[in-house]
């Protein structure tokens with residue numbers, strides 16, 4: 068895995084350039100390294116190069132990797148679809164969950180979060196492209212869901228997350244990211260104090276940062292092309 072440090076540097080340079088182009092301060096965008104399908108050794112290689120935040124999509128794979136890497140300096144984000152019968156290992160293992168899209172999941176995570184750990188940091192996933200197959204709440208439901216989630220004792224609502232539909236239409240793509248930002252701004256007028264916009268991946272991070280992303284989720288540009296079949300996006 069000798070290319071991981073170089074890839075991390077290249078991605079950081081893209082983030083810095085996009086931030087500068089958008090007139091945003093350096094350090095305003097967090098890099099989440101999406102290590103799904105890659106072994107613990109890949110995480111260790113990235114961590115040795117200074118990477119701190121890692122994202123996982125699958126409950127069993129992610130929980131096992133967190134335990135295997137066993138590095139208390141790292142921060143683990145769950146970014147995959149979450150079924151209500153699989154919330155416990157996530158509540159017990161991860162620092163963040165980006166994919167809250169219904170109250171039932173949030174209630175279970177709050178109830179299962181161990182008292183020995185700080186509150187679970189969460190984002191609400193919004194289906195900005197309206198695709199039937201995609202996770203995320205409808206934009207019209209986000210306000211009610213956010214208000215309810217903010218009241219749960221063992222969760223801390225940090226912001227919103229979206230995965231727009233794959234498209235080469237950059238005007239459309241930018242409008243999806245902008246929609247998530249507008250929704251965040253609206254929720255903040257209600258007093259929610261959301262500081263996180265989780266949007267942008269390897270292929271579109273520049274557009275996401277131009278529209279206000281505070282956290283980009285980057286897999287293939289750091290670790291390489293995934294071989295394993297994907298069933299989530």
Ligand SMILES: *Cc1c(COP(=O)(O)O)cnc(C)c1O
Nearest residue numbers: 101146268269284285286287300
């Ligand atoms: C896999 C995945 C990513 C990373 O995608 P890349 O295109 O490899 O950067 C980001 N977010 C989510 C939710 C993912 O499932």
